[in-house]
Every structure is written in structure tokens, then in C-alpha cells.
Amino acid sequence: MSEKPTYDFPDGPKWPAWLSTWRFLRNRYKYVPPLHEKYGDTFLMRILPGPRKLVVFSDPADIKEIFASDPSQFHAGEGNMILKPVMGPHSVLVTDDAEHQRARKLLMPAFTGPSMRAYQPLVEAIAKIEVDSWRDGDKLLTLDRMNAVTLDVILQVVFGVTDEERLAVLRPKVNRMVNIEAKMLLAWSYPRLFALPPWRGYFKNQKAVDDILYAEIAERRQAHDLEGRDDVLSRLLRVGDETDEAPLSDAEMRDQLVTLLLAGHETTASALSWTLHELGRHPEILAKALEAADNGDDAYLEACLKEGMRIHPIIDFVARTLQSDQVVCGRLLRKGTTVTPSIMLSHSREANFADSHRFDPERFLVGKIAPNTWIPFGGGVRRCIGAAFSLMEGTVVLREVLQRYSVEAPAVAPNKLRNITNVPGDKAPVKLTARVS
Structure with a gap:
């Protein structure tokens, strides 16, 4: 008779799983850092449904080990399964193993360097149209306006929809789909919720968006000018001809497009909103950013964006679910455990970033x-395929804004957890001040 393995789970709070889940979903910024302070770089949480065990890591050596681990035993898709009712079963975020590898291989060509250069002029044009509507002295709700910009970027650059009538139909429906509350994601665990309000209304709207997307895909497949189109949808329709897949x-196309929409819309908008907020709170850094915008110094503007994303992580953790018993960072953990590198804790760790709470874009330029x-x-192999696109888009929008306006933020913005993203609560x-040209 074989011996029963002795698992080595770290210490963590002893609260009931329902209370831990509620606090985790309500405000992770108030919940997770005190646990780190009490239990150290590695600790355990129990989260519903299940409950399942989440082991949180924040030491860079541990994070490196997890990112480098065998993806067949460390499933990222399973860790993201709560997103499946919205993103769909084929989404690159919720699949694993061969299905994930295939999807990623087909998606990657749309996000290479040459593709980025092709998208940039359209991003610039969309940003310019938005900033043209602003006026000197306006009080600008940056999250709303950045959401408007990034939504049009997704619709035009990714979906390839440029006809204003179609955009007018899509915008409100897609906005409702994007404005998903955390409770909507409970439909993954409790499918009966699909028949109840507000879930029923949300998924009815999602069906309407799906119908539009399927019609767009069918029409695009018949287009005679597909080779000359630069949008992501057209590239994806061509990419099968260029690979052995x-x-x-x-x-599958619908699920990948919706994934790009949900993963690349509010995340970039929130990063831009937080960055403009921080620039508005730090006049000396803003002065350098204004000069960079005038001189075409995109490296400095990108550094501002990266620092905004560091100090305000939009997504605050990564999840990998173990497919077998595994030794992870020196601990034997049970099959089914979810190991969780914490983006939030990594970004605020003093050993990683000195004076970690200070907004300092120079970190990304010096050293x-x-x-x-x-x-x-x-x-690792699950790094976001849209990373380069997000940074390009954010840098272009920052440049367009700062070439024409200085910004001033009146107060520190509170953090709010909306669905799975951290956004400015206010x-x-x-306040916009027009610059003299």
C-alpha cells in the first residue's frame, strides 16, 4: 500500500470560504496586501466555487518558476474558466494544450511588428477625432473618454468595421457587453442564472452582438478585397492559408474576436486613465511628458504608460491550475490547486521597485x-499576445492628448474592482488646459 503524500500548503486566513470569496471579489486592494504582510510572499486562500485552494506567490524567483512550468500540467485556461460564458469555449484565454497552441499560432501573425505599423495610423486618426471634441477648461472623465477611444480602436482596427451606421449600432451593444459586473461571471458556476434577470438581459444583448459578428464574418469571407485589408479580422481569415493549421x-473566430474585445478594450482604457491621472498629480513628470509628446519621444510616453500599469495593475493576478500533484517552488501541492502569481504584490514589492508607491516613469528608462x-x-507561453498592441495604442493616444492639452487631477482616485479589472472609482x-501651439 503506497503512502499518502504529505502536501505542504502555506499558511493563510482561516475564514469561511464564502467570506474569503466575498472580500476577494469586493476589493482585492484592501484584502490581499494585509495577507501578504501577515503571511509573507506565499500564502493560501480558499475561494468558491469548490472551495478551491489558491496559493499566492509574489517572489520573482517563484513567479519565474511558475511561468516556465509545463503548460500541460499548469493549466491557465482552466484558471480563467469563469470567463467562458462570455468569451466562449474556444477563447485563447480559456483553452489549454493543443487547442490553445493552435489558436495562439493562428492569432500571432496579426500582432507582429509589421502588423503594428499598419494599425498605428488608424489608431492615431481615432485618437485625433476624440481629442478634437475636447475644449479648454473641460472637466474630463478620463475613464469614459478612454473607453470610447479604445472601443473604436477595437471596432475599426480589430473588427474592421468603419461604416458609421454599423458603428452606431455596435457601440451601445458592445458597451453593454463590456460593462460586465463580477456577478455576471457567476453564470459559469450556476448556469440556471442564465434565465434570470439581470443575467437574462445581459446574455440576450450578447446574442445580439454575436449575430452581428457572425454576419460580419460571413460577409468578410466573401469580400473580394480581403488581401488588401489590414484589420485583425481580415488577417485572421487569411492566416489559415499561410500556415499548416x-x-x-x-x-472560433467569434470567440477570439470577443476575447480581443473584452481583454483589449477596458484594460487599455483603464491603463490610459490611470496614467493621465498620475500625470495630472505630478506636474514635474507631466512637464517631461508634454515635452516628449512635442518631440515625438515615444519611449518616454511608453515609460509613463508602463509605470501607470505598474502602480495600478489592471488585472492583479495570474492563475494556473495544477493537473497533477506538483512540487511548486519547493512545496508539494495537490492536483486541482490553483497557483497564483500576484501582479499586484509583485508591482508593489520594495525589493522589486524601490519606493514602489511613487510614480516614476524613469524606472523604465534608466537601467x-x-x-x-x-x-x-x-x-511564459501564456503571455498576452496583444501586449505590443496595447503599448502601441496607449502611447499613440497619450501623444495625441498631450500634444494639445495639459492635465490636472484634483484628488487621488480610489480603486474600484469592476468585473476582473481595476479602474478609477471616480x-x-x-481638468484640461489647452496648450499654446
Whole structure:
């Protein structure tokens, strides 16, 4: 008779799982850092449904080990399964193993360097149209306005929809789909909720968006000018011809497009909103950013964006669910355990970033950021494929804003957890001051 393995779970709070889940979903910024302070770089949480065990890590060496681990035994898709009712079963975020590898291989060509250069002029044009509508002295709710910009970028650059009539139909429906509350994600664990309000209304709207997307995909497949189109949808329709993989089906295409929409819309908008807020709170750094915008110094503007994403992580953790008993960072953990590199704790760790609560874009220009310390896009084979696109988009929008306006933030913005993203709770208002050209 074989001996029963002795598992080595770290210490953690002894609260009931329902209370831990409620606090985790309500405000992770108030919940997680005190646990780190009490239990150290590695600690245990129990989260519903299940309850399942989450082992949280924040030391760079541990994070490196997890990112480098065998993806067949460390499933990221399973850790993201709560997103499946919205993103769909084929989403690159919720699949693992061969299905994930195939999807990633087909998606990657749309996010290479040449593709980025092709998208940039359209991002610039969309940002310019938005900033043209602003006026000197306006009080700007940056989260709302950045959401408007990044939504149009997704619709035009990713979906390839440029017709104003179609955009007018899509915008409100997509906005409702994007404005998902955390409780909507409970439909993964409790499918009966689909029939009840507000879930029923949300998923009815999602079906309407799906119908539009499927019609767009069908129409695009018949387009005679597909080779000349630069949008992501057209590239994805062509990419099957350029690889040995079967092309994406309509259902797979829908799921990847919705994933790009949900993963690349509010995340980038929130990063821009937080960055403008921090610039509005730090006049001396703002002065350097204004000069960088005038001189085309995109490196400094990107550094501002990266520092905004560091000090205000939009997504605050990464999840990998173990498919077998595994020794993780020196601990034997049971199959089914979810190991969780904490983006929030990594970004605020003094050993990683001196004076970690200070907004300082120079960190990303002087010296080198240590590996596995700045991880807003995750890491390893599951690193976000849209990382380069997000940074390009954010830098372009910052440049367009700062070439024409200075910003001033009246107060420190509170953090609010909305669905799975951290956004400014007051939408990060700033006062605009037109610059003299």
C-alpha cells in the first residue's frame, strides 16, 4: 500500500470560504496586501466555487518558476474558466494544450511588428477625432473618454468595421457587453442564472452582438478585397492559408474576436486613465511628458504608460491550475490547486521597485527592469499576445492628448474592482488646459 503524500500548503486566513470569496471579489486592494504582510510572499486562500485552494506567490524567483512550468500540467485556461460564458469555449484565454497552441499560432501573425505599423495610423486618426471634441477648461472623465477611444480602436482596427451606421449600432451593444459586473461571471458556476434577470438581459444583448459578428464574418469571407485589408479580422481569415493549421471556424473566430474585445478594450482604457491621472498629480513628470509628446519621444510616453500599469495593475493576478500533484517552488501541492502569481504584490514589492508607491516613469528608462517583476501581461507561453498592441495604442493616444492639452487631477482616485479589472472609482477626472501651439 503506497503512502499518502504529505502536501505542504502555506499558511493563510482561516475564514469561511464564502467570506474569503466575498472580500476577494469586493476589493482585492484592501484584502490581499494585509495577507501578504501577515503571511509573507506565499500564502493560501480558499475561494468558491469548490472551495478551491489558491496559493499566492509574489517572489520573482517563484513567479519565474511558475511561468516556465509545463503548460500541460499548469493549466491557465482552466484558471480563467469563469470567463467562458462570455468569451466562449474556444477563447485563447480559456483553452489549454493543443487547442490553445493552435489558436495562439493562428492569432500571432496579426500582432507582429509589421502588423503594428499598419494599425498605428488608424489608431492615431481615432485618437485625433476624440481629442478634437475636447475644449479648454473641460472637466474630463478620463475613464469614459478612454473607453470610447479604445472601443473604436477595437471596432475599426480589430473588427474592421468603419461604416458609421454599423458603428452606431455596435457601440451601445458592445458597451453593454463590456460593462460586465463580477456577478455576471457567476453564470459559469450556476448556469440556471442564465434565465434570470439581470443575467437574462445581459446574455440576450450578447446574442445580439454575436449575430452581428457572425454576419460580419460571413460577409468578410466573401469580400473580394480581403488581401488588401489590414484589420485583425481580415488577417485572421487569411492566416489559415499561410500556415499548416486548419483555419479558424466561424465559432472560433467569434470567440477570439470577443476575447480581443473584452481583454483589449477596458484594460487599455483603464491603463490610459490611470496614467493621465498620475500625470495630472505630478506636474514635474507631466512637464517631461508634454515635452516628449512635442518631440515625438515615444519611449518616454511608453515609460509613463508602463509605470501607470505598474502602480495600478489592471488585472492583479495570474492563475494556473495544477493537473497533477506538483512540487511548486519547493512545496508539494495537490492536483486541482490553483497557483497564483500576484501582479499586484509583485508591482508593489520594495525589493522589486524601490519606493514602489511613487510614480516614476524613469524606472523604465534608466537601467533595466528585473525579469518577472513587471508582469501586467502575464508571462511564459501564456503571455498576452496583444501586449505590443496595447503599448502601441496607449502611447499613440497619450501623444495625441498631450500634444494639445495639459492635465490636472484634483484628488487621488480610489480603486474600484469592476468585473476582473481595476479602474478609477471616480473615473479619474482631470481638468484640461489647452496648450499654446
